[in-house]
Amino acid sequence: MSDDVETDVLIDARGSFCPGPLMELIRAIREGEVGETIAILSNDNGSKRDIPLWVGKAGHELIGVFDKEDHDRIVVKKLK
Amino acid sequence: MVANSLAKSLKKEEAEITLVDEDGKHVYQPGFIYISFGNEKPHKIVKDERKLLRRKVNLVVDKAVKIDVDDRKVTTSKDKKLEYDYLVLATGAEIHPEDIPGCEDAYHFYDTESSVKLRKALAEFNGGRIVIGIGGIPYKCPPAPAESACLMDYYFHRRGIRDKVTIELLSPLPRIFPIEPIDPLVSEVFEMKNIKSQTFFNVESVEPEKKLVHSLEGESADYDLLILIPPHKGAKVIRATQLCDRGGWIITDRETLKVLDYDDVYAIGDATNLPVSKSGAAAHYENSVVTGSIIGDIRGTSKGEKYDGRVTCFCDAGFRRGIMLDFDYEHPPVPPPFSRMAYFKKMFFNKFYWWILPKDRLPGFVTGKLE
Protein backbone atom coordinates (compact mmCIF):
# COMPACT_ATOMS: atom_id res chain seq x y z
CA MET A 1 0.00 0.00 0.00
CA SER A 2 1.44 3.38 -0.90
CA ASP A 3 1.63 5.88 1.90
CA ASP A 4 -1.16 8.12 0.65
CA VAL A 5 -3.83 5.47 0.13
CA GLU A 6 -7.09 6.45 1.78
CA THR A 7 -8.04 4.70 4.99
CA ASP A 8 -11.44 4.22 6.66
CA VAL A 9 -10.45 6.34 9.64
CA LEU A 10 -7.96 9.19 9.92
CA ILE A 11 -6.76 10.43 13.29
CA ASP A 12 -4.74 13.60 13.48
CA ALA A 13 -2.80 13.16 16.72
CA ARG A 14 -0.07 15.67 15.90
CA GLY A 15 0.79 17.58 19.03
CA SER A 16 -0.83 14.99 21.27
CA PHE A 17 1.39 14.27 24.25
CA CYS A 18 -1.32 13.22 26.68
CA PRO A 19 -3.23 10.98 26.07
CA GLY A 20 -0.93 10.48 23.08
CA PRO A 21 -1.16 8.90 19.62
CA LEU A 22 -1.13 5.27 20.81
CA MET A 23 -4.08 5.91 23.13
CA GLU A 24 -5.92 7.55 20.22
CA LEU A 25 -5.21 4.49 18.08
CA ILE A 26 -6.38 2.03 20.77
CA ARG A 27 -9.59 4.06 21.04
CA ALA A 28 -10.12 3.87 17.26
CA ILE A 29 -9.45 0.11 17.27
CA ARG A 30 -11.96 -0.44 20.07
CA GLU A 31 -14.61 1.66 18.33
CA GLY A 32 -13.89 0.34 14.83
CA GLU A 33 -15.09 -2.62 12.74
CA VAL A 34 -12.95 -5.66 11.86
CA GLY A 35 -11.19 -5.12 8.53
CA GLU A 36 -11.12 -1.34 8.85
CA THR A 37 -7.93 0.60 8.12
CA ILE A 38 -6.86 3.44 10.37
CA ALA A 39 -4.24 6.09 9.63
CA ILE A 40 -2.76 8.01 12.52
CA LEU A 41 -0.71 11.16 12.07
CA SER A 42 1.85 11.72 14.77
CA ASN A 43 4.86 13.94 15.39
CA ASP A 44 5.78 12.12 18.56
CA ASN A 45 8.94 10.03 18.06
CA GLY A 46 8.03 7.51 20.77
CA SER A 47 4.83 6.59 18.94
CA LYS A 48 6.79 5.44 15.91
CA ARG A 49 8.24 2.74 18.16
CA ASP A 50 5.25 2.11 20.47
CA ILE A 51 2.49 1.78 17.88
CA PRO A 52 4.09 -1.08 15.91
CA LEU A 53 4.88 -2.83 19.22
CA TRP A 54 1.28 -2.59 20.42
CA VAL A 55 -0.19 -3.54 17.04
CA GLY A 56 1.95 -6.71 17.04
CA LYS A 57 1.04 -7.58 20.62
CA ALA A 58 -2.70 -6.97 20.13
CA GLY A 59 -2.77 -9.04 16.91
CA HIS A 60 -3.61 -6.36 14.34
CA GLU A 61 -1.76 -5.62 11.09
CA LEU A 62 0.75 -2.84 10.67
CA ILE A 63 0.45 -1.73 7.08
CA GLY A 64 3.22 0.79 7.31
CA VAL A 65 4.98 3.69 9.01
CA PHE A 66 5.45 6.44 6.45
CA ASP A 67 7.76 9.41 6.96
CA LYS A 68 6.15 12.72 6.02
CA GLU A 69 7.90 16.05 6.15
CA ASP A 70 7.13 16.96 9.75
CA HIS A 71 5.21 13.92 10.98
CA ASP A 72 4.67 10.18 10.53
CA ARG A 73 1.62 8.53 8.99
CA ILE A 74 1.10 5.13 10.57
CA VAL A 75 -1.45 2.83 8.94
CA VAL A 76 -3.01 -0.10 10.80
CA LYS A 77 -5.69 -2.67 9.92
CA LYS A 78 -8.04 -4.01 12.62
CA LEU A 79 -7.97 -7.80 12.37
CA LYS A 80 -10.19 -8.98 15.26
CA MET B 1 -17.35 28.79 33.09
CA VAL B 2 -18.19 29.91 29.54
CA ALA B 3 -21.52 31.42 30.64
CA ASN B 4 -19.83 33.38 33.42
CA SER B 5 -16.95 34.56 31.22
CA LEU B 6 -19.39 35.78 28.57
CA ALA B 7 -21.57 37.46 31.20
CA LYS B 8 -18.51 39.15 32.68
CA SER B 9 -17.55 40.75 29.36
CA LEU B 10 -20.79 41.31 27.50
CA LYS B 11 -23.36 43.96 28.37
CA LYS B 12 -27.04 43.04 28.71
CA GLU B 13 -27.91 44.71 25.44
CA GLU B 14 -25.16 42.78 23.63
CA ALA B 15 -26.26 39.26 24.50
CA GLU B 16 -28.66 37.09 26.42
CA ILE B 17 -26.87 34.10 27.94
CA THR B 18 -28.62 30.85 28.83
CA LEU B 19 -27.07 27.79 30.44
CA VAL B 20 -28.93 24.48 30.17
CA ASP B 21 -27.90 21.91 32.76
CA GLU B 22 -29.49 18.62 33.55
CA ASP B 23 -29.36 18.79 37.34
CA GLY B 24 -28.29 22.35 38.17
CA LYS B 25 -25.30 21.04 40.13
CA HIS B 26 -21.59 21.63 39.57
CA VAL B 27 -19.37 18.79 40.73
CA TYR B 28 -15.64 19.16 41.40
CA GLN B 29 -14.57 15.77 40.04
CA PRO B 30 -10.91 15.76 41.17
CA GLY B 31 -12.46 15.42 44.64
CA PHE B 32 -13.75 11.87 43.87
CA ILE B 33 -10.35 10.29 44.42
CA TYR B 34 -10.01 12.02 47.80
CA ILE B 35 -13.46 10.71 48.84
CA SER B 36 -12.19 7.17 48.18
CA PHE B 37 -9.25 7.65 50.52
CA GLY B 38 -11.40 9.25 53.20
CA ASN B 39 -9.93 12.75 52.84
CA GLU B 40 -12.97 14.50 51.38
CA LYS B 41 -16.69 14.57 52.07
CA PRO B 42 -19.17 14.11 49.20
CA HIS B 43 -21.18 17.25 50.01
CA LYS B 44 -18.04 19.41 49.82
CA ILE B 45 -17.45 18.73 46.12
CA VAL B 46 -20.86 19.77 44.81
CA LYS B 47 -22.49 23.19 44.63
CA ASP B 48 -25.69 24.63 43.22
CA GLU B 49 -24.93 26.02 39.80
CA ARG B 50 -27.18 29.05 40.42
CA LYS B 51 -24.93 30.16 43.27
CA LEU B 52 -21.88 30.04 41.00
CA LEU B 53 -23.44 31.90 38.09
CA ARG B 54 -23.50 35.62 37.48
CA ARG B 55 -26.97 37.14 37.71
CA LYS B 56 -26.99 37.91 33.99
CA VAL B 57 -26.96 34.17 33.15
CA ASN B 58 -30.34 32.43 32.79
CA LEU B 59 -30.17 28.91 34.16
CA VAL B 60 -32.50 26.28 32.71
CA VAL B 61 -32.39 23.14 34.85
CA ASP B 62 -33.55 20.60 32.31
CA LYS B 63 -32.11 17.92 30.07
CA ALA B 64 -31.31 18.85 26.47
CA VAL B 65 -32.80 16.07 24.36
CA LYS B 66 -32.32 17.39 20.84
CA ILE B 67 -29.76 19.64 19.23
CA ASP B 68 -30.64 20.97 15.79
CA VAL B 69 -27.68 22.94 14.49
CA ASP B 70 -29.27 23.62 11.09
CA ASP B 71 -32.37 25.14 12.69
CA ARG B 72 -30.32 26.68 15.55
CA LYS B 73 -32.48 25.18 18.23
CA VAL B 74 -32.05 23.09 21.40
CA THR B 75 -35.06 21.17 22.73
CA THR B 76 -35.27 20.11 26.36
CA SER B 77 -37.06 17.19 28.02
CA LYS B 78 -39.87 19.55 29.09
CA ASP B 79 -40.25 20.48 25.43
CA LYS B 80 -38.76 23.92 25.86
CA LYS B 81 -37.32 25.12 22.55
CA LEU B 82 -34.30 27.37 22.93
CA GLU B 83 -33.16 29.28 19.88
CA TYR B 84 -29.60 30.57 19.67
CA ASP B 85 -27.16 32.68 17.69
CA TYR B 86 -24.17 30.88 19.24
CA LEU B 87 -24.15 27.43 20.81
CA VAL B 88 -21.39 26.13 23.07
CA LEU B 89 -21.52 22.39 23.72
CA ALA B 90 -19.94 21.35 27.03
CA THR B 91 -21.79 18.13 27.75
CA GLY B 92 -18.76 16.33 29.23
CA ALA B 93 -18.25 12.57 29.21
CA GLU B 94 -20.56 9.79 30.39
CA ILE B 95 -19.15 6.76 32.17
CA HIS B 96 -20.31 3.27 31.18
CA PRO B 97 -18.87 0.64 33.54
CA GLU B 98 -21.52 -1.83 32.26
CA ASP B 99 -19.70 -2.02 28.91
CA ILE B 100 -17.10 -4.28 30.55
CA PRO B 101 -18.52 -7.78 31.14
CA GLY B 102 -18.11 -8.69 34.82
CA CYS B 103 -17.78 -5.03 35.89
CA GLU B 104 -20.05 -5.63 38.91
CA ASP B 105 -17.02 -6.95 40.76
CA ALA B 106 -14.98 -3.80 40.14
CA TYR B 107 -14.85 -0.45 41.94
CA HIS B 108 -14.05 2.98 40.58
CA PHE B 109 -13.74 6.64 41.60
CA TYR B 110 -15.46 8.34 38.65
CA ASP B 111 -18.65 9.43 40.43
CA THR B 112 -19.58 10.27 44.00
CA GLU B 113 -21.56 7.13 44.80
CA SER B 114 -18.87 4.78 43.46
CA SER B 115 -16.14 6.70 45.29
CA VAL B 116 -18.03 6.22 48.56
CA LYS B 117 -18.34 2.47 47.82
CA LEU B 118 -14.62 2.27 47.11
CA ARG B 119 -13.86 4.11 50.35
CA LYS B 120 -15.80 1.43 52.27
CA ALA B 121 -14.10 -1.42 50.38
CA LEU B 122 -10.64 0.05 51.05
CA ALA B 123 -11.44 0.59 54.72
CA GLU B 124 -12.41 -3.11 55.01
CA PHE B 125 -9.39 -4.33 53.04
CA ASN B 126 -6.77 -5.87 55.31
CA GLY B 127 -4.39 -7.44 52.83
CA GLY B 128 -4.07 -8.98 49.34
CA ARG B 129 -3.79 -7.83 45.74
CA ILE B 130 -5.27 -4.54 44.59
CA VAL B 131 -5.27 -4.17 40.83
CA ILE B 132 -6.02 -0.93 38.97
CA GLY B 133 -7.04 -1.35 35.33
CA ILE B 134 -8.29 0.84 32.50
CA GLY B 135 -11.55 -0.16 30.86
CA GLY B 136 -11.49 2.18 27.89
CA ILE B 137 -9.80 5.06 26.15
CA PRO B 138 -10.21 8.00 26.36
CA TYR B 139 -10.90 8.56 30.03
CA LYS B 140 -10.92 11.66 32.20
CA CYS B 141 -7.64 12.75 33.77
CA PRO B 142 -5.12 10.33 32.20
CA PRO B 143 -2.70 10.47 35.17
CA ALA B 144 -5.48 9.49 37.65
CA PRO B 145 -4.79 5.69 37.65
CA ALA B 146 -1.07 6.17 38.46
CA GLU B 147 -1.98 8.87 40.98
CA SER B 148 -4.47 6.54 42.67
CA ALA B 149 -1.78 3.81 42.93
CA CYS B 150 0.54 6.27 44.73
CA LEU B 151 -2.26 7.45 47.02
CA MET B 152 -3.13 3.81 47.74
CA ASP B 153 0.46 3.22 48.84
CA TYR B 154 0.24 6.24 51.16
CA TYR B 155 -3.18 5.16 52.48
CA PHE B 156 -2.01 1.65 53.49
CA HIS B 157 1.21 3.06 54.95
CA ARG B 158 -0.91 5.26 57.19
CA ARG B 159 -2.96 2.24 58.19
CA GLY B 160 0.27 0.36 59.01
CA ILE B 161 -0.46 -2.59 56.70
CA ARG B 162 1.38 -1.59 53.53
CA ASP B 163 3.49 -4.79 53.72
CA LYS B 164 0.30 -6.89 53.47
CA VAL B 165 -0.96 -5.17 50.32
CA THR B 166 0.28 -5.63 46.75
CA ILE B 167 -0.63 -2.76 44.43
CA GLU B 168 -0.49 -3.31 40.67
CA LEU B 169 -1.32 -0.94 37.83
CA LEU B 170 -2.35 -2.39 34.47
CA SER B 171 -1.30 0.22 31.95
CA PRO B 172 -2.79 0.28 28.44
CA LEU B 173 0.49 1.69 27.10
CA PRO B 174 4.05 0.35 26.89
CA ARG B 175 4.85 2.46 29.96
CA ILE B 176 3.26 3.34 33.30
CA PHE B 177 2.54 7.00 32.73
CA PRO B 178 0.71 8.29 29.65
CA ILE B 179 3.14 11.18 29.08
CA GLU B 180 6.40 9.68 27.81
CA PRO B 181 8.97 12.24 29.01
CA ILE B 182 7.55 11.93 32.53
CA ASP B 183 7.45 8.13 32.57
CA PRO B 184 11.04 7.54 33.84
CA LEU B 185 10.29 9.74 36.84
CA VAL B 186 7.01 7.95 37.61
CA SER B 187 8.67 4.52 37.09
CA GLU B 188 11.28 5.49 39.66
CA VAL B 189 8.54 6.48 42.10
CA PHE B 190 6.69 3.19 41.49
CA GLU B 191 9.90 1.27 42.21
CA MET B 192 10.55 3.26 45.36
CA LYS B 193 6.99 2.64 46.57
CA ASN B 194 7.01 -1.01 45.46
CA ILE B 195 4.02 -0.53 43.15
CA LYS B 196 3.93 -3.24 40.49
CA SER B 197 2.84 -2.73 36.90
CA GLN B 198 2.02 -4.54 33.68
CA THR B 199 2.09 -2.73 30.36
CA PHE B 200 0.01 -3.12 27.18
CA PHE B 201 -2.96 -4.25 29.26
CA ASN B 202 -6.23 -2.79 27.92
CA VAL B 203 -8.98 -4.31 30.05
CA GLU B 204 -11.55 -6.26 28.03
CA SER B 205 -13.52 -8.26 30.63
CA VAL B 206 -13.65 -9.44 34.24
CA GLU B 207 -14.36 -12.95 35.53
CA PRO B 208 -15.67 -12.35 39.06
CA GLU B 209 -15.85 -16.08 39.98
CA LYS B 210 -12.14 -16.55 39.28
CA LYS B 211 -11.18 -13.00 40.33
CA LEU B 212 -9.45 -12.52 36.99
CA VAL B 213 -9.27 -9.50 34.70
CA HIS B 214 -8.56 -10.08 30.99
CA SER B 215 -7.00 -7.79 28.40
CA LEU B 216 -7.65 -6.94 24.76
CA GLU B 217 -4.09 -8.17 24.15
CA GLY B 218 -4.95 -11.66 25.48
CA GLU B 219 -3.42 -11.57 28.97
CA SER B 220 -4.93 -12.01 32.45
CA ALA B 221 -4.25 -10.75 35.97
CA ASP B 222 -5.69 -11.94 39.29
CA TYR B 223 -6.98 -9.62 41.99
CA ASP B 224 -8.56 -9.46 45.42
CA LEU B 225 -9.87 -5.94 44.91
CA LEU B 226 -10.23 -4.53 41.42
CA ILE B 227 -10.45 -0.86 40.50
CA LEU B 228 -11.46 -0.28 36.91
CA ILE B 229 -11.47 3.10 35.19
CA PRO B 230 -14.86 2.83 33.42
CA PRO B 231 -15.26 3.19 29.65
CA HIS B 232 -16.33 6.73 28.70
CA LYS B 233 -18.62 7.98 25.91
CA GLY B 234 -19.85 11.34 24.72
CA ALA B 235 -23.26 12.46 26.08
CA LYS B 236 -26.39 10.73 24.78
CA VAL B 237 -27.80 13.94 23.30
CA ILE B 238 -24.60 14.32 21.27
CA ARG B 239 -24.56 10.68 20.17
CA ALA B 240 -27.99 11.27 18.62
CA THR B 241 -26.53 13.92 16.26
CA GLN B 242 -24.19 13.86 13.27
CA LEU B 243 -21.77 16.11 15.15
CA CYS B 244 -19.69 13.34 16.70
CA ASP B 245 -17.41 10.40 15.97
CA ARG B 246 -18.21 6.82 16.91
CA GLY B 247 -17.37 7.34 20.58
CA GLY B 248 -19.81 10.24 20.76
CA TRP B 249 -17.00 12.83 20.92
CA ILE B 250 -17.83 16.10 19.15
CA ILE B 251 -15.78 16.67 16.01
CA THR B 252 -14.05 19.89 16.98
CA ASP B 253 -11.43 21.99 15.21
CA ARG B 254 -8.25 21.70 17.28
CA GLU B 255 -7.58 25.47 17.10
CA THR B 256 -10.85 27.36 16.60
CA LEU B 257 -12.89 24.87 18.69
CA LYS B 258 -15.71 25.19 16.18
CA VAL B 259 -17.76 22.09 15.46
CA LEU B 260 -17.52 20.64 11.92
CA ASP B 261 -18.28 23.46 9.45
CA TYR B 262 -20.59 25.39 11.75
CA ASP B 263 -19.41 28.91 12.46
CA ASP B 264 -21.87 29.34 15.32
CA VAL B 265 -21.29 26.08 17.22
CA TYR B 266 -18.35 25.50 19.56
CA ALA B 267 -17.38 22.59 21.79
CA ILE B 268 -15.15 22.55 24.86
CA GLY B 269 -14.06 20.26 27.67
CA ASP B 270 -14.46 16.50 27.86
CA ALA B 271 -17.12 16.48 25.13
CA THR B 272 -14.66 17.11 22.26
CA ASN B 273 -12.65 14.64 20.19
CA LEU B 274 -9.46 16.69 20.59
CA PRO B 275 -6.22 14.80 21.24
CA VAL B 276 -5.69 16.50 24.61
CA SER B 277 -6.28 15.22 28.16
CA LYS B 278 -9.90 15.26 29.21
CA SER B 279 -9.23 17.68 32.03
CA GLY B 280 -10.72 20.70 33.69
CA ALA B 281 -7.48 22.48 32.83
CA ALA B 282 -7.98 21.96 29.08
CA ALA B 283 -11.59 23.18 29.44
CA HIS B 284 -10.31 26.25 31.23
CA TYR B 285 -7.85 27.20 28.47
CA GLU B 286 -10.44 26.40 25.79
CA ASN B 287 -12.93 28.67 27.52
CA SER B 288 -10.88 31.79 26.82
CA VAL B 289 -10.67 30.88 23.12
CA VAL B 290 -14.41 30.26 22.76
CA THR B 291 -15.51 33.31 24.73
CA GLY B 292 -12.90 35.50 22.98
CA SER B 293 -14.12 34.28 19.61
CA ILE B 294 -17.82 34.85 20.36
CA ILE B 295 -17.25 38.28 21.89
CA GLY B 296 -15.03 39.25 18.93
CA ASP B 297 -17.71 38.11 16.54
CA ILE B 298 -20.47 40.07 18.28
CA ARG B 299 -18.39 43.23 18.47
CA GLY B 300 -16.66 42.82 15.12
CA THR B 301 -13.25 42.79 16.81
CA SER B 302 -12.34 39.15 16.21
CA LYS B 303 -8.62 38.39 16.57
CA GLY B 304 -8.88 34.82 15.28
CA GLU B 305 -8.46 33.22 18.71
CA LYS B 306 -6.79 29.82 18.63
CA TYR B 307 -6.45 27.04 21.19
CA ASP B 308 -2.83 25.90 21.44
CA GLY B 309 -3.57 22.56 23.12
CA ARG B 310 -2.47 23.73 26.55
CA VAL B 311 -3.04 21.53 29.59
CA THR B 312 -1.72 22.01 33.10
CA CYS B 313 -2.00 19.26 35.67
CA PHE B 314 -1.02 18.64 39.25
CA CYS B 315 -0.50 15.03 40.34
CA ASP B 316 -0.51 13.98 43.98
CA ALA B 317 2.13 11.30 44.63
CA GLY B 318 1.25 10.71 48.28
CA PHE B 319 3.38 11.62 51.32
CA ARG B 320 2.57 15.27 50.56
CA ARG B 321 4.57 15.42 47.37
CA GLY B 322 3.51 15.98 43.81
CA ILE B 323 4.42 17.07 40.31
CA MET B 324 3.11 19.80 38.08
CA LEU B 325 2.98 19.38 34.30
CA ASP B 326 2.36 22.07 31.72
CA PHE B 327 2.33 21.44 27.97
CA ASP B 328 0.63 22.24 24.66
CA TYR B 329 0.58 21.04 21.04
CA GLU B 330 4.07 22.44 20.43
CA HIS B 331 5.76 22.02 23.80
CA PRO B 332 6.00 18.52 25.27
CA PRO B 333 6.08 18.42 29.07
CA VAL B 334 9.50 18.50 30.73
CA PRO B 335 10.20 16.23 33.71
CA PRO B 336 9.50 18.38 36.77
CA PRO B 337 10.95 17.95 40.25
CA PHE B 338 8.92 16.02 42.82
CA SER B 339 8.05 18.70 45.28
CA ARG B 340 6.03 19.73 48.26
CA MET B 341 5.24 22.90 46.32
CA ALA B 342 3.35 21.00 43.58
CA TYR B 343 1.43 19.11 46.27
CA PHE B 344 0.49 22.28 48.11
CA LYS B 345 -0.54 23.94 44.84
CA LYS B 346 -2.90 21.02 44.22
CA MET B 347 -4.32 21.28 47.74
CA PHE B 348 -4.67 25.05 47.37
CA PHE B 349 -6.53 24.50 44.13
CA ASN B 350 -8.83 21.87 45.69
CA LYS B 351 -9.74 24.37 48.41
CA PHE B 352 -10.10 27.53 46.33
CA TYR B 353 -11.48 26.04 43.11
CA TRP B 354 -15.02 27.24 43.84
CA TRP B 355 -13.98 30.78 44.41
CA ILE B 356 -11.64 31.08 41.45
CA LEU B 357 -12.51 28.97 38.42
CA PRO B 358 -16.26 28.74 37.87
CA LYS B 359 -16.42 32.48 38.55
CA ASP B 360 -13.65 33.28 36.08
CA ARG B 361 -11.44 34.99 38.62
CA LEU B 362 -8.12 33.51 37.53
CA PRO B 363 -5.45 36.18 37.04
CA GLY B 364 -4.42 36.82 33.42
CA PHE B 365 -0.90 35.38 33.72
CA VAL B 366 -2.29 31.95 34.59
CA THR B 367 -4.10 31.80 31.25
CA GLY B 368 -1.09 32.89 29.16
CA LYS B 369 0.74 30.84 26.53
CA LEU B 370 3.76 28.57 26.96
CA GLU B 371 7.03 29.91 25.57
Ligand SMILES: Cc1cc2nc3c(=O)[nH]c(=O)nc-3n(C[C@H](O)[C@H](O)[C@H](O)COP(=O)(O)OP(=O)(O)OC[C@H]3O[C@@H](n4cnc5c(N)ncnc54)[C@H](O)[C@@H]3O)c2cc1C
Ligand atom coordinates in the same frame (compact mmCIF):
# COMPACT_ATOMS: atom_id res chain seq x y z
C1 LIG C 1 -11.21 11.18 39.39
C2 LIG C 1 -11.03 12.41 38.54
C3 LIG C 1 -9.94 13.24 38.78
C4 LIG C 1 -9.75 14.37 38.00
N1 LIG C 1 -8.67 15.18 38.26
C5 LIG C 1 -8.47 16.28 37.50
C6 LIG C 1 -7.37 17.16 37.78
O1 LIG C 1 -6.60 16.95 38.72
N2 LIG C 1 -7.22 18.25 36.98
C7 LIG C 1 -8.05 18.51 35.93
O2 LIG C 1 -7.85 19.50 35.24
N3 LIG C 1 -9.10 17.70 35.65
C8 LIG C 1 -9.33 16.60 36.41
N4 LIG C 1 -10.40 15.79 36.14
C9 LIG C 1 -11.23 16.03 34.93
C10 LIG C 1 -12.26 17.12 35.09
O3 LIG C 1 -13.08 16.90 36.20
C11 LIG C 1 -13.09 17.18 33.82
O4 LIG C 1 -12.24 17.19 32.72
C12 LIG C 1 -13.98 18.41 33.78
O5 LIG C 1 -14.97 18.30 34.75
C13 LIG C 1 -14.60 18.58 32.40
O6 LIG C 1 -15.53 19.60 32.38
P1 LIG C 1 -16.73 19.60 31.34
O7 LIG C 1 -17.47 20.86 31.60
O8 LIG C 1 -16.25 19.30 30.00
O9 LIG C 1 -17.64 18.34 31.77
P2 LIG C 1 -18.45 18.10 33.11
O10 LIG C 1 -17.81 18.79 34.25
O11 LIG C 1 -18.63 16.62 33.22
O12 LIG C 1 -19.85 18.81 32.86
C14 LIG C 1 -20.74 18.36 31.89
C15 LIG C 1 -22.11 18.89 32.26
O13 LIG C 1 -22.99 18.66 31.17
C16 LIG C 1 -24.25 18.33 31.72
N5 LIG C 1 -24.99 17.60 30.68
C17 LIG C 1 -24.62 16.50 29.98
N6 LIG C 1 -25.58 16.13 29.13
C18 LIG C 1 -26.59 17.04 29.28
C19 LIG C 1 -27.87 17.20 28.67
N7 LIG C 1 -28.32 16.35 27.73
N8 LIG C 1 -28.63 18.24 29.06
C20 LIG C 1 -28.21 19.11 30.00
N9 LIG C 1 -27.02 19.00 30.62
C21 LIG C 1 -26.23 17.98 30.26
C22 LIG C 1 -23.93 17.50 32.94
O14 LIG C 1 -25.02 17.55 33.85
C23 LIG C 1 -22.72 18.22 33.49
O15 LIG C 1 -23.06 19.21 34.41
C24 LIG C 1 -10.65 14.67 36.94
C25 LIG C 1 -11.76 13.84 36.72
C26 LIG C 1 -11.96 12.73 37.51
C27 LIG C 1 -13.16 11.86 37.26
